[in-house]
Amino acid sequence: MSCIFCKIIDGEIPCSKVYEDDLVLAFNDINPVAPYHILVIPKKHYESIIDIPENEMEIVGHIHNVINKIANKKGFNETGFRIINNCGDDGGQEVKHVHYHILAGKKLPMYEAEKK
Known part of the structure; x- marks a missing residue:
């Protein structure tokens, strides 16, 4: 069974696209935590950043x-x-599935680690 992001990439699940090219898809998060909450995902499935081979890190x-x-x-x-x-x-x-959250549109609180 493919992951939910792979289903979005394949068009099986609709999304609100923000950007798309041959390598990535960006779309609005369905549960936003900021006025802009956009997910950017590679079209190739990698479980996490740890799983991206060195020769594919571009x-x-x-x-x-x-x-x-x-x-x-x-x-x-x-x-x-x-x-x-x-x-x-x-x-x-x-x-x-590797994904990056972009949060914007308001002053974001600092994380505890950033305060130290």
Whole structure:
């Protein structure tokens, strides 16, 4: 059985697309925690960032370039945004497919670790 993100990529589950190219898909999160809450996922399935082979790590750079494009297009490049990649159970990863959260559109609280 494929994961929910693979089903979104395959068109089996609809999404609100923000960006798409041959390598990645970006769409609005269905449970947003900020005015802008966009997920950016590679079209190739990797369970987590740990599972991306060294010779395929250019996908991470591509994802970051796409995040910059989205920030510029949506206009939150000037005010700022947060990028989150949860990895594994202890890291809070709920969907076992590499994905990056872009959060923007309001002042985001600092995490406890950032306050120290």
